[in-house]
Amino acid sequence: MLTLHTADLLVAGPGAAPLPGGAVLVDGDRISRVGPYEELGAAWPHARVRRWPGVLTPGLLVRGADELLERTYYPDDPYETAELGADPISGAEALAGLSMTESRWGNSARRATQKLLARGVVAVTGRLTVPSVRTAVIRSGLTLLPPAAAPAAATSPDLPSLDPFAGRDTAEQAFFGTLEPGTPARFAVFAAPDAEALLKQGATTCVATVIAGRLLHRRR
Incomplete structure (x- = not known):
């Protein structure tokens, strides 16, 4: 059609x-x-x-999918937000307290990919090692690319972020x-x-x- x-x-x-x-x-x-x-x-x-x-x-393109999806946990709204809050959770100590399993990482990654799609993201870069996370990305429709350096034109640090414009000087740098x-x-x-x-x-x-x-x- x-x-x-x-x-x-x-x-x-x-x-x-x-x-x-x-x-x-x-x-x-x-x-x-x-x-x-x-x-x-x-x-x-x-x-x-x-x-x-x-x-x-x-x-749009987002870098650092491994940091965003395998080292950051996205609480399940509304089931976990009363206890954990709505903000993403990162850091070894905080994640250790969550007793993360591969299945839980996969569910978190599915929630994160929906957040990325809702920001116009169609591709991510990173090296994913958790099978359930990689599956979540592929099933979402997002293109998974190898890790890439930040654009030379960017003047701000290219820190991993759900925001595809983080560290960009123009919107076109995220295309x-x-x-x-x-x-x-x-x-x-x-x-x-x-x-x-x-x-x-x-x-x-x-x-x-x-x-x-x-x-x-x-x-x-």
Whole structure:
């Protein structure tokens, strides 16, 4: 099925000129066309249309998945938050008190991947050693990449964070890939007027995340 995703503004990748009323035509798990909505809608009138507010960009990349998913525990809301609180738990001493098992790590990682998808993240880097955690990442749809160095352009420390903009000077530094015909259909939409405002307002403004052509997060 063909699906046409359109937003107030489209930014196809780092350095790309913003396109007001831009759209991405998705065929299966790939991008078929990128251009003005009026042109694509006229050429493919039977495509399903999804209209989004804000800016549509490539999906985002987060580094340090091993630290985020195998050395940080995310309490199960609402079952554990009354006792443990809602904040992620890290540090050897704190984790030792939780008597972590592989199964518990896997459940925690599933909760964390949902938080990442809700921030427009489509890929993570890191070396995962806990089988249940690795399985959770793969099943989530996120692309798992080897560990990578921080971008040379970043001026802040690239500490592991669920926030893909942590340590970034521009939103474009967090983009994973570009939006062009033939590339995998993985992108996100944020309730922000442009990429510059997106960096200031943050990734929690994400309204939709698409991976392999599938809508894996949609703000309710």
